[in-house]
Amino acid sequence: MTWRPVGLTRDVPAGRVMRAWVDGQDAVVWRSTRGVLSAWDNRCPHRGMALSHGFVRGEDLACLYHGWHYGAEGGVCSLIPSHPDLTPPDTIKTRAFQSAESDGVIWVRLEGSPDLAPPAIAPGLDPLRSFEIRAREGDIAHGAAAKPFEPAILSLLFNPIAHDRTLVTVLIDAQATSDQRKLASRWCEDVRREVEA
Amino acid sequence: MSLAYARNDWYVIADRNSLEQGPRRTRLLGDEIHVSGSYAHPVIKDASGRMLPTQIKFDHVWTTVGDRPRPLFDIPEGNEPGRRLVPCGMVRVKCSPLRAVENFLDIAHFPFVHTDVLGAEPYTEVEPYKVEIREQNDEVWATKVKFFQPLAAKSAAGGITTDYEYRVPAPTTAVLYKTCPPKPEAQDVITIFVQPRSETECDVWPWMALYDDDTPYADLVQFQQMIFLQDRSILENQRPIKLPLDPRMEIPTRSDLTSVAYRRWLKKRGAFYGALAETL
Amino acid sequence: MEVREIRLEGRLGSDSLPVWVRHRAGLLNLSGWLDRADAEHARIVVAGPGPMIEAMEVSCSLGPADVMVEQISSSPLWLDDIPQGFSIR
Numbered sequence: 001m002t003w004r005p006v007g008l009t010r011d012v013p014a015g016r017v018m019r020a021w022v023d024g025q026d027a028v029v030w031r032s033t034r035g036v037l038s039a040w041d042n043r044c045p046h047r048g049m050a051l052s053h054g055f056v057r058g059e060d061l062a063c064l065y066h067g068w069h070y071g072a073e074g075g076v077c078s079l080i081p082s083h084p085d086l087t088p089p090d091t092i093k094t095r096a097f098q099s100a101e102s103d104g105v106i107w108v109r110l111e112g113s114p115d116l117a118p119p120a121i122a123p124g125l126d127p128l129r130s131f132e133i134r135a136r137e138g139d140i141a142h143g144a145a146a147k148p149f150e151p152a153i154l155s156l157l158f159n160p161i162a163h164d165r166t167l168v169t170v171l172i173d174a175q176a177t178s179d180q181r182k183l184a185s186r187w188c189e190d191v192r193r194e195v196e197a
Numbered sequence: 198m199s200l201a202y203a204r205n206d207w208y209v210i211a212d213r214n215s216l217e218q219g220p221r222r223t224r225l226l227g228d229e230i231h232v233s234g235s236y237a238h239p240v241i242k243d244a245s246g247r248m249l250p251t252q253i254k255f256d257h258v259w260t261t262v263g264d265r266p267r268p269l270f271d272i273p274e275g276n277e278p279g280r281r282l283v284p285c286g287m288v289r290v291k292c293s294p295l296r297a298v299e300n301f302l303d304i305a306h307f308p309f310v311h312t313d314v315l316g317a318e319p320y321t322e323v324e325p326y327k328v329e330i331r332e333q334n335d336e337v338w339a340t341k342v343k344f345f346q347p348l349a350a351k352s353a354a355g356g357i358t359t360d361y362e363y364r365v366p367a368p369t370t371a372v373l374y375k376t377c378p379p380k381p382e383a384q385d386v387i388t389i390f391v392q393p394r395s396e397t398e399c400d401v402w403p404w405m406a407l408y409d410d411d412t413p414y415a416d417l418v419q420f421q422q423m424i425f426l427q428d429r430s431i432l433e434n435q436r437p438i439k440l441p442l443d444p445r446m447e448i449p450t451r452s453d454l455t456s457v458a459y460r461r462w463l464k465k466r467g468a469f470y471g472a473l474a475e476t477l
Numbered sequence: 478m479e480v481r482e483i484r485l486e487g488r489l490g491s492d493s494l495p496v497w498v499r500h501r502a503g504l505l506n507l508s509g510w511l512d513r514a515d516a517e518h519a520r521i522v523v524a525g526p527g528p529m530i531e532a533m534e535v536s537c538s539l540g541p542a543d544v545m546v547e548q549i550s551s552s553p554l555w556l557d558d559i560p561q562g563f564s565i566r
Contacts, residue, residue, distance in 0.1 A: 026436070043436050064310065066309060083450060084319075086528045091503060
C-alpha cells in the first residue's frame with residue numbers, strides 16, 4: 001500500500017483528533033498528550049461509533065459513545081467505563097494503521113513493511129497548508145498547471161478522498177517570505193474555486 | 198431487508214402541530230406519503246393516491262401500509278389520571294430506525310453523550326439488570342436498571358440514582374419508565390415513536406406522560422429535544438449504517454444486554470427493515 | 478479468573494457456529510472449548526475474567542446470523558486445568 005499525505009503536523013497538536021481518508025478507508029488520526037501520533041480505523045470496535053468524534057485523555061483516545069479507551073501504543077483497549085474494575089484483555093483493540101511524519105506532513109498507510117519510510121519531500125520545502133477540493137486529482141493538477149504560481153516554488157501532494165474529493169497538501173520553498181506565503185494561500189483558493197466551478 | 202414484515206406495523210407520521218401547518222409530504226418505508234386534513238380527521242394517502250388507514254393514539258397520527266396490520270400496542274399509563282401528556286415534536290436522524298431505538302435503550306452512554314445531565318464521570322459503572330422477552334405479548338423488557346444521574350429530569354433538583362425500566366412493544370417503538378423525582382412512588386413515561394423514512398433515515402417523535410404540572414411545556418420539549426440532538430451526533434456516525442444482527446463486528450458486554458436482546462428479538466421475528474441480517 | 482459453562486439451545490446446526498464461537502473467544506481472550514452435542518445443543522466452557530465471560534454469554538445469545546439461540550444458561554465450574562487457547566471438541 002502507498003503512504004498517503006493526510007494533513008500537516010501542525011494541524012494535529014497534542015490532544016487533537018482528526019478524521020482522514022486513506023485508500024477509501026475511513027481513519028482517525030490523533031496525537032496523545034505526550035505527542036504520540038496514531039492512525040486507526042475510524043470505528044470503535046465496541047458499537048461502531050466513529051472514533052474521530054472521541055476525545056484524548058492522556059495517552060488514550062476515548063470513544064464519545066461509551067467512553068471506551070484505546071492506548072496510543074497499539075490501540076489496545078485500556079478502560080471500559082461500564083466495567084471500571086476490569087482490565088480489558090489486549091485482544092480488544094482498534095485496527096491500527098501505519099503513521100509517520102516527515103517534513104511537517106502526516107502520512108498514513110493501511111499496511112506494508114514497517115521499515116519503509118514515507119516518501120521524502122524535496123529538500124528545502126515547508127508545508128503551507130492542507131485542504132480539500134471537490135474535484136479529482138487529475139483535474140486539480142491540470143487546473144494548477146494552467147495557473148502557474150510565479151513568486152516561489154510550490155509542490156502539491158494529492159490524497160484522493162472520494163471519487164470527486166481530494167485532499168491537497170501544498171508545500172512551499174522554505175525561503176519564501178511571508179508575503180509570498182500569503183500570495184500562495186490566495187493562489188490555492190483561486191485554484192480551488194476554478195477547479196470546483 | 199424484509200419490507201413485508203415492516204409494512205404491517207403502524208407508524209407515527211404526524212402530530213397535531215404538524216397537521217395544523219397544512220398538507221405535507223413525508224416518507225414511510227422508502228415511499229412518499231401525503232398527509233392532509235385535520236388532526237381530528239387526518240387524510241393519509243400513498244403516492245398512488247390510495248387512502249391509508251389512520252388512527253389517533255398517544256397524541257399522534259398513525260398509519261400503516263400493510264394488508265394485514267398487527268394491532269397497535271397500548272401504553273396504558275397514557276390514560277392514568279394526573280399524568281400530563283407531552284408530545285415533543287420531531288427530530289430527523291440520518292440513521293437506521295432500529296439504531297434510534299437501540300440507542301434509546303442504552304444507559305452506558307449517559308456520562309459521555311448527555312454529560313452532567315443524564316450521567317457524569319466517574320459514575321459510569323452499569324450494575325447488572327434483567328432483560329427478558331415477555332411471552333404473553335412478545336415484548337422486550339429490561340428491568341431493575343439503575344443509574345446515577347446529576348439532573349435526571351426537568352423536575353429534578355440534584356443528582357439521584359434513577360431506576361429505569363424499558364419496554365419494546367414494536368420494532369420502532371421504545372418506552373422508558375423512570376423514577377419521577379417529585380413523586381417517588383410513580384414512574385414517568387418517556388417514549389419514542391420512530392417513523393422509518395427509509396432503512397437509513399428516520400423521524401423520531403418523542404412523547405411523554407409525566408407527573409409534572411409545573412414545568413412549562415416549552416421547557417419540557419426543549420429538554421427532550423436537547424437530549425435527542427446529543428443522541429443524533431452518535432447515531433449519524435455509527436458504522437455500518439444498518440443495525441447488525443450478528444455481533445461479529447462488535448464487542449457487546451453485559452451493559453449492552455438490552456441492545457443484544459432487542460437485536461435477538463428482531464432477528465427472531467424477521468423484523469429486518471433497517472437491519473443488516475446477513476453476515477458481513 | 479473464573480470458569481463457566483454456557484449452554485445453548487436452539488437452531489445451532491450451521492457450520493458457522495464453531496468458527497464464530499472460537500473467534501469470539503479469541504477476541505475476549507478466553508480459554509476453553511466448544512462441545513456441540515447435536516444440531517440443537519451446544520456447551521461452551523470458558524475461563525477468564527468474569528466480565529469477559531459475561532460478554533461471551535451476551536454475544537452467544539445473539540450468535541452468528543444463521544443461528545437462532547432459543548435458550549441460554551450458564552453456571553460456574555470448578556475446574557483448574559483449562560488449557561490455554563480455545564478448541565472445538
